[in-house]
Structures are given as C-alpha cells and as structure tokens.
Amino acid sequence: KKFFVCHSSQIAIVMAHINLSENTKLENEKEPIPEEDAKPENAERREFMIKAGSVCLGGVVAIPPIAAGIAVLMDPLRRKQGDADFTRVTLLDALPEDGTPKKFTIYADKQDAWNKFPNTAIGAIYLCRKSDGKIDAFNVVCPHLGCAVVFRESERDYYCPCHNSAFDLETGTQAPDSPSARGLDSLEVKVENEGEVWVKFQNFQPGIADKKAIV
Numbered sequence: 503k504k505f506f507v508c509h510s511s512q513i514a515i516v517m518a519h520i521n522l523s524e525n526t527k528l529e530n531e532k533e534p535i536p537e538e539d540a541k542p543e544n545a546e547r548r549e550f551m552i553k554a555g556s557v558c559l560g561g562v563v564a565i566p567p568i569a570a571g572i573a574v575l576m577d578p579l580r581r582k583q584g585d586a587d588f589t590r591v592t593l594l595d596a597l598p599e600d601g602t603p604k605k606f607t608i609y610a611d612k613q614d615a616w617n618k619f620p621n622t623a624i625g626a627i628y629l630c631r632k633s634d635g636k637i638d639a640f641n642v643v644c645p646h647l648g649c650a651v652v653f654r655e656s657e658r659d660y661y662c663p664c665h666n667s668a669f670d671l672e673t674g675t676q677a678p679d680s681p682s683a684r685g686l687d688s689l690e691v692k693v694e695n696e697g698e699v700w701v702k703f704q705n706f707q708p709g710i711a712d713k714k715a716i717v
C-alpha cells in the first residue's frame with residue numbers, strides 16, 4: 503500500500519506534472535512515444551501521480567464547506583445566556599395592602615442549546631406590598647440547599663421546612679439559629695404602565711454566603 507500526505511506545494515507539483523503529462527500526450531500524437539515513457543513502471547507512476555493529485559484537490563475543495571457545517575452545528579453551544587430581563591408578574595391592585603406576601607409563578611421563554619420552550623415556568627417569587635407603597639420581591643428558593651420557602655401566617659415570616667430555616671418578612675434576613683448562610687434572595691422590582699408589577703427574576707447559587715446569580 504502507498505500512503506501520502508498532501509501539502510499545497512505538493513499539489514502544485516502534482517498538477518504541474520499532470521499538465522506536463524497532458525502536453526507530452528499531445529506531442530506524442532504527432533511523435534512516437536519515447537522509449538523511456540513507454541516503460542510499464544513509468545506509466546504506472548504517472549497514473550499514480552494523477553490519482554494522487556485528484557484526491558488531494560478533492561480534499562482541499564471539501565474542507566471549507568465541512569468547516570462551515572461544523573461551525574453552524576456548534577453555534578448554539580457558543581452562545582452565552584444573557585442577563586435576566588424583567589417579567590411582568592401581576593397588577594399592583596392584586597397585592598394585599600396589609601403586607602401579606604403573595605406567591606407568583608414566573609413564566610418565561612426558556613432556551614437550551616438547540617430548542618426554545620415558550621412560556622415555561624422557571625421559578626416562583628413572593629411579592630409583598632408595604633404600607634409606604636414599596637414592593638419587596640423574594641425568590642422562594644431557600645438559600646440553604648434549594649427547597650422552597652413558605653409564608654408562615656402564625657409567625658409572620660418565611661419558613662423552610664427542609665432544615666428549619668426562618669427568614670424575616672420585611673428584610674428576608676435569616677434567623678440566627680437557621681442553617682442558611684444568607685437571607686432570602688431579593689429581586690429587583692419596578693411598577694410601570696399605571697400599576698403593572700415587573701420583576702427581574704433570577705436564581706442564585708444555594709449553599710454559600712454570597713448572593714451569586716446562576717447564569
């Protein structure tokens with residue numbers, strides 16, 4: 503078996519050799535084939551060089567479309583998810599005026615590397631309307647290990663039943679005897695268009711003291 507490696511300079515040499523061979527062939531139509539060229543081993547060598555040139559040229563021509571195809575296929579993996587956007591959650595009038603928190607599921611268009619999932623539940627929040635008109639928003643995910651907290655009417659706080667973490671209703675700060683390393687994760691809120699409540703929903707990494715968004 504014969505193995506070979508193609509380089510552009512070698513392709514040029516091979517193609518030049520092919521042209522030379524073709525020219526020689528035309529000349530040979532007029533003149534008798536030289537005795538040296540007529541030898542079987544030289545004819546075999548010439549045929550091998552022509553085939554090698556064709557294979558190399560085909561490989562070079564095929565590289566750009568193959569590379570472009572791979573780039574398109576890998577493109578979604580190279581895209582990075584952007585920052586969280588604000589989501590319209592509810593109307594201001596839907597929130598109790600006495601400061602009792604109300605839970606809302608957050609829906610958004612979700613996307614993985616190749617697919618889009620429109621209007622999918624991506625989490626939940628508590629909204630709490632204060633007497634001064636300010637609105638607090640907390641992600642329901644417990645910062646300890648990721649269970650969901652609930653509003654405890656009897657204690658007027660947020661509570662996680664998994665490992666008994668409790669959080670202040672006003673500030674979200676964890677109670678001193680709670681295993682959670684930080685308070686509830688607050689979210690940005692804005693009121694627009696005469697009473698629409700918009701929240702910048704994000705999830706944060708549980709189990710650490712710092713509030714670090716999951717991107």
Ligand code: FES
Pocket residue numbers: 644645646647648649662663664665666667681682
């Ligand atoms: S997950 Fe909430 S206290 Fe452990």
